Amino acid sequence: MRTITADLAIIGSGSGNSLITPFWDDRRVVIAERGVFGGTCLNAGCIPTKMYVRPAALARSPEEAARLGVAMRTEAVDWPGIRDRIFSRIDAISAAGERYRAEDLDNVELISQEVRLTGARSFVAADGTRVEAEQLVIAAGSRPVIPDIPGIGLPQVHTSDTVMRLAEQPGRVLIIGGGYVASEFAGIFAGLGSEVVQVVRGERLLRGLDAEISARFTAEAGRRWDVRLGCEVRGIEAARGGVARGGVTVEVGPTARGAGDPAEAADRAGAADRIPADVVLVAIGRIPNSDLVGAAAAGLDLHADGRIVVDEFQRVRSGGAPVTGLYALGDVSSPHQLKHVANHEARVVAHNLEHPDDLRRSRQEVVPAAVFSDPELAQVGLTEREAGARIGAEHVTVATQRTGDTAYGWAMEDSTGVFTIVADRRDGRILGAHAMGYQASNLIQVVVMAMSFGIDAHAAARGQYWIHPALMEVVENALLGLDVPRGPEL
């Protein structure tokens, strides 16, 4: 069997692909990829989902237009056309990236197979090819969790990996889960006109977000699609006729968990709905692919949830100590599972590979996130409760601005948008922000910038002009609503 000796070996072609900088032009690099080249974000994650979000927003715009006195109608949604537009672009980028790595670069070898670690800086591919490297990076990502439910293997059951490539738009989608993926797809399918039933174990959607925003979003989602809170899927069966295009029947009942006494638990277990659906989407979290690379067998330290343990320089730990020349980045090691975090870590690792005597730390203090659902959500930093626990509730000041109470909100007749900022009342330091509504992911970036560069709330509000009457005045007003010390003004 062949053994390749490399200066750098990378497992995973998502964020890992960006590590091959010009520095490696005269050095030997191996990159292994078991699936589609380019990883999750490009092929089945951020990019295609957001390319569906836009047509979904357009398709549901008649509802908003009617509020403003414009009568519009969505004539039709061309799912195959939308799908093919999205994937003709994406598949071409993936194929070109693969070709470039496999054929155009003499110093890079692409191994299109699953590989498993045989040591700290070596691995073996499925066909027996061995790779021994001076430095190795594990950028193996994560994959959807599949629950152990009867019928889970039916062809109508999908994950985010497959649901965007359906041959036709489903009439009715049943979505299991209340997190990011579930809430984004619920918004997409409902916007495009599919009936959506979202089955959630807890009492709120997106429970990881600020409690107020999560409660407001749960209420908004319930107005747009059928949200079954406190429920679980007990089984999925192929429908015997009745459901168009060979769908399924899904048994959904209240969660037995949390029922106080056994009689109530028994009642809950007995009650169940049988819900027909064309497609079931499972979206209950993602597990790190550390098992696929054989991280435990190679002696690498793992967190309880399967993530590889790294230090602040992204060096992998084994027996508590960092392993020289072995790094991990992205979903396989990060608690965030966000592409902008994986990209940042890849930039840090790229530097550290090239400068082993001058290591850089990855910075995780101010990590924003957005959920591109309907309505859109965004967050950064601490919630009010977390801030209270951190600095004492008496030092926390919070202001919430409704979009509907600003000039742009009047123009939109907005009734959903809110922007909340949490700060330290002693010095105006911004601790967090939580937003829901139109363009929430863009609006929050101003706060991300203030937090990243240490601009206090009053300086952010009054140290610059805010264009009037732009939507961004929502953020200005939230900043002005905080009880913080006032400094110089523009």
Ligand SMILES: Cc1cc2nc3c(=O)[nH]c(=O)nc-3n(C[C@H](O)[C@H](O)[C@H](O)COP(=O)(O)OP(=O)(O)OC[C@H]3O[C@@H](n4cnc5c(N)ncnc54)[C@H](O)[C@@H]3O)c2cc1C
């Ligand atoms: C539906 C969806 C929507 C998302 N939307 C957003 C968003 O809007 N914004 C955002 O910030 N994040 C989003 N994310 C999260 C984002 O996609 C991930 O955080 C990011 O892609 C992780 O990058 P990565 O490089 O760590 O892993 P990946 O891109 O998953 O790359 C890992 C690669 O390693 C390969 N691999 C694994 N094991 C092996 C092995 N043993 N041998 C060889 N190859 C192997 C895998 O096949 C994979 O291609 C979304 C995720 C999903 C699922």
Ligand SMILES: NC(=O)c1ccc[n+]([C@@H]2O[C@H](COP(=O)([O-])OP(=O)(O)OC[C@H]3O[C@@H](n4cnc5c(N)ncnc54)[C@H](O)[C@@H]3O)[C@@H](O)[C@H]2O)c1
């Ligand atoms: N816009 C974005 O940035 C974006 C979009 C999609 C995904 N992502 C990333 O991908 C990650 C994974 O997304 P996700 O939505 O799969 O996970 P998630 O962690 O966001 O949500 C998982 C949901 O499933 C529920 N759940 C867990 N186990 C369950 C079970 N056995 N039965 C029923 N429900 C169960 C949880 O309570 C939760 O509501 C996210 O955490 C996020 O970091 C980001």
